[in-house]
Amino acid sequence: MPELPDVEVYRRYMDKTSLNQKITGVKVLAERILQGVSEKDLVSRLEGKQFVSVDRHGKYMFAKLDSDGYAFFHFGMTGYLKYWRGQGQSPDHSRALFELGNSHLAFVLQRKLGKLGLTESIDKFVSDNDLGPDALSIDKSSFKNILNRSNAYVKSTLMNQKHLAGIGNIYSDEILFQARIHPKTKSSDLDDGKIDKVFDKMKSVLKTAIEDKANPDEMPDSFLLPNRKKGAHCPCGGDVKSVKVSGRTSYFCPKCQKPA
DNA sequence: ACGTGCTCCTGTGTGC
DNA sequence: TGCACACAGGAGCACG
Numbered sequence: 097m098p099e100l101p102d103v104e105v106y107r108r109y110m111d112k113t114s115l116n117q118k119i120t121g122v123k124v125l126a127e128r129i130l131q132g133v134s135e136k137d138l139v140s141r142l143e144g145k146q147f148v149s150v151d152r153h154g155k156y157m158f159a160k161l162d163s164d165g166y167a168f169f170h171f172g173m174t175g176y177l178k179y180w181r182g183q184g185q186s187p188d189h190s191r192a193l194f195e196l197g198n199s200h201l202a203f204v205l206q207r208k209l210g211k212l213g214l215t216e217s218i219d220k221f222v223s224d225n226d227l228g229p230d231a232l233s234i235d236k237s238s239f240k241n242i243l244n245r246s247n248a249y250v251k252s253t254l255m256n257q258k259h260l261a262g263i264g265n266i267y268s269d270e271i272l273f274q275a276r277i278h279p280k281t282k283s284s285d286l287d288d289g290k291i292d293k294v295f296d297k298m299k300s301v302l303k304t305a306i307e308d309k310a311n312p313d314e315m316p317d318s319f320l321l322p323n324r325k326k327g328a329h330c331p332c333g334g335d336v337k338s339v340k341v342s343g344r345t346s347y348f349c350p351k352c353q354k355p356a
Numbered sequence: 357a358c359g360t361g362c363t364c365c366t367g368t369g370t371g372c
Numbered sequence: 373t374g375c376a377c378a379c380a381g382g383a384g385c386a387c388g
Contacts, residue, residue, distance in 0.1 A: 098381065098382080099381055099382090102381075128364090128365090155382080170382080170383095171381095171382085172365085172381095172382055172383085173365090173380065173381060173382050173383095174365090174366080174367095174380085174381085174382095189366085205365090205366095206365085206366060206367070207364085207365045207366050207367080207380085207382095208364080208365050208366080209364070209365060209366095209382060209383080210382090246357090246358090247357065247358060248357080248358060248359085249358095249359090252358085252359085255382095257382090257383080264381055264382070265380095265381055265382085266381045267381080310381095324381090340360095341359095342358095342359070342360085343359085343360065343361070343362095344381095344382095345379080345380085358388105359387105359388090360386105360387085360388090361385100361386090361387090362384105362385080362386085362387105363383100363384085363385080363386105364382105364383095364384090366380100367379105367380090368378105368379085368380085369377105369378085369379085369380100370376100370377085370378080370379100371375105371376090371377090371378100372374105372375090372376090372377105
């Protein structure tokens with residue numbers, strides 16, 4: 097699930113549940129999710145410390161330590177967090193466990209495509225990993241520059257983390273649906289007015305999705321997102337179609353979204 | 357710089 | 373029912 101809205105929901109979840117408690121134990125249950133750190137080093141860097149705040153950039157989450165630096169999380173395609181107090185089983189597919197005294201925080205990944213590691217600073221992490229500006233923070237003129245400079249399909253541009261961080265397959269579709277733009281439109285074919293519209297819809301879709309806890313069942317009827325399947329209908333009543341863009345299945349409404 | 361196709365994983369749905 | 377295969381809200385890689 098994890099695009100920007102999902103990760104923001106996890107960030108708030110962790111913020112609400114897991115801060116300012118001593119990390120009494122760390123277990124790594126799938127070593128392959130570790131990035132740039134051994135299990136031994138991760139454990140020794142975290143044990144006895146506390147998480148004091150949680151940030152996000154794009155699809156990455158950063159839990160700040162009271163010592164210094166951050167633990168970073170990437171949720172892959174299936175990741176989420178689960179916190180509980182007292183006894184209780186960790187969920188299936190828990191790949192890392194943080195013991196917080198009598199409480200627990202599990203990093204759960206069905207597919208082991210997520211990442212967990214350490215970084216000194218978010219800025220350094222962003223630049224080392226070539227991430228573009230966060231989609232919720234970017235201003236309109238920087239956004240315009242990105243679309244104007246790109247020769248790719250607009251959907252690919254929106255999903256390219258080097259250009260813009262946070263948007264994936266699902267939300268790029270929703271943004272383009274709300275902007276009434278066909279996913280295979282070239283970014284460079286969008287005029288100023290269209291780019292404005294994509295920008296505004298990007299912001300409103302992401303904000304709405306966060307308010308709705310990134311849960312499709314809670315989203316407005318005007319959203320296409322809950323109808324991402326064969327045979328489903330657009331809010332306009334038309335048939336939803338799909339097409340591959342950058343190897344990903346894109347859902348769109350041919351009646352609402354015409355090629356530029 | 358772009359698209360395509362493959363890879364990493366695991367689970368579910370589909371068609372024969 | 374069994375089995376093979378496609379596909380899934382991500383991303384890095386090689387190749388053309």
